[in-house]
Amino acid sequence: MQKLLVTGSNGLVGSTVVEYFDALGWRTYGIDNNMRKEFFGTNADTGWMLSKLQTKCKRFTYFNFDIRDRKMVEECLVEVRPDMIVHAAAQPSHDLAASRPFDDFEINALSTLILLEFTRRHAPEATFVYMSSNKVYGDAPNELAMQELEYRWDYALPDYYDGISESFRIDRSQHSIFGASKVAADVMVQEYGRYFGLRTCCLRAGCITGTGHSAVELHGFLSYLTRVAIMNETYRIFGYKGKQVRDNIDSYDIATFIEQFHDNPQIGEVYNIGGGRENSCSIMEAFGYIEHLTGTKVKYEYIEQVRRGDHICYISDLKKARLNYPGWNITKNLPTIFENLVDSWKQKLN
Numbered sequence: 001m002q003k004l005l006v007t008g009s010n011g012l013v014g015s016t017v018v019e020y021f022d023a024l025g026w027r028t029y030g031i032d033n034n035m036r037k038e039f040f041g042t043n044a045d046t047g048w049m050l051s052k053l054q055t056k057c058k059r060f061t062y063f064n065f066d067i068r069d070r071k072m073v074e075e076c077l078v079e080v081r082p083d084m085i086v087h088a089a090a091q092p093s094h095d096l097a098a099s100r101p102f103d104d105f106e107i108n109a110l111s112t113l114i115l116l117e118f119t120r121r122h123a124p125e126a127t128f129v130y131m132s133s134n135k136v137y138g139d140a141p142n143e144l145a146m147q148e149l150e151y152r153w154d155y156a157l158p159d160y161y162d163g164i165s166e167s168f169r170i171d172r173s174q175h176s177i178f179g180a181s182k183v184a185a186d187v188m189v190q191e192y193g194r195y196f197g198l199r200t201c202c203l204r205a206g207c208i209t210g211t212g213h214s215a216v217e218l219h220g221f222l223s224y225l226t227r228v229a230i231m232n233e234t235y236r237i238f239g240y241k242g243k244q245v246r247d248n249i250d251s252y253d254i255a256t257f258i259e260q261f262h263d264n265p266q267i268g269e270v271y272n273i274g275g276g277r278e279n280s281c282s283i284m285e286a287f288g289y290i291e292h293l294t295g296t297k298v299k300y301e302y303i304e305q306v307r308r309g310d311h312i313c314y315i316s317d318l319k320k321a322r323l324n325y326p327g328w329n330i331t332k333n334l335p336t337i338f339e340n341l342v343d344s345w346k347q348k349l350n
């Protein structure tokens with residue numbers, strides 16, 4: 001039986017990956033210390049997800065420790081000797097990072113090195129998937145010519161119609177402290193591939209969403225927006241007239257990509273992975289989707305000040321992912337994503 005070790009197993013991506021591979025018959029092991037609650041408060045508590053995994057996944061083993069603990073990580077790698085590692089534990093917020101730079105860097109960058117090194121020593125044949133971020137490109141995508149449409153910003157040049165590809169530069173721009181720690185980890189994951197031959201891959205994700213997110217204002221765009229709308233609270237828009245665009249991918253479609261990578265692994269690769277143009281929307285357009293489903297206007301407050309380093313329009317170019325893994329594609333379109341989010345928040349909040 002194949003073994004999968006997932007860091008951040010109670011978070012959105014980690015839990016989806018655990019469920020997905022458990023259903024495929026794998027033995028799964030998760031590491032999580034519910035740091036998300038410590039970062040973002042009680043609404044971000046991932047305890048409910050841990051209970052769900054422990055009930056639903058028959059071959060799931062949970063380890064409650066901090067991935068910064070080098071000794072624990074090594075003991076875990078020695079005990080499990082996984083066939084695959086999915087590294088999804090993180091301080092995930094662009095904005096929070098500035099107030100907790102040491103936590104951010106230690107969790108995002110240093111822990112990635114710890115995991116890589118113990119993988120090299122104890123499970124060198126394993127595939128290693130790192131959840132990177134489109135923030136590795138910093139705010140350089142904002143230098144592209146933009147056109148303002150009625151409800152969204154969009155790239156003005158046809159060359160960028162499909163979005164940002166992996167060849168886009170990653171330095172000489174403002175990343176936020178979070179983006180900089182993700183760059184450090186991303187480059188180290190590539191290096192352990194190129195230098196040591198590990199089967200590593202960085203997934204530079206756009207906005208990942210899904211019903212498994214313990215969403216809060218500082219992290220979890222669509223899920224948080226839906227929660228606010230269902231509760232009839234006020235959503236805060238930061239600048240760009242609410243026309244800033246994100247491409248959204250359901251965490252399920254991340255799990256299916258990871259399966260493809262494991263089946264045909266590469267060394268030190270990077271992939272931009274998001275919803276692509278079809279799954280892109282601005283905040284204003286997201287309001288439209290939700291209002292269509294709930295019949296109620298989303299209340300919002302507009303704040304002129306933009307979030308530092310925020311993308312005006314970010315769409316992941318999926319050509320490389322589709323070319324190298326033709327068996328993979330997006331399976332959840334935006335209407336489905338919104339329907340699922342609205343249904344699940346209605347259930348949870350009732």
Ligand SMILES: NC(=O)c1ccc[n+]([C@@H]2O[C@H](COP(=O)([O-])OP(=O)(O)OC[C@H]3O[C@@H](n4cnc5c(N)ncnc54)[C@H](O)[C@@H]3O)[C@@H](O)[C@H]2O)c1
Pocket residue numbers: 007008009010011012013014031032033034035036037046065066067068087088089090091092107131132133134204205206207208209213214220221
């Ligand atoms: N959600 C998105 O929109 C998005 C977009 C791009 C990239 N990513 C990346 O994908 C990864 C997963 O994101 P997510 O949305 O699932 O985040 P998440 O916060 O839902 O999950 C991360 C999990 O890691 C755990 N964790 C944090 N610090 C830990 C530590 N020190 N020790 C053990 N566990 C710890 C948290 O408790 C949480 O359950 C992250 O690396 C994130 O940067 C996410």
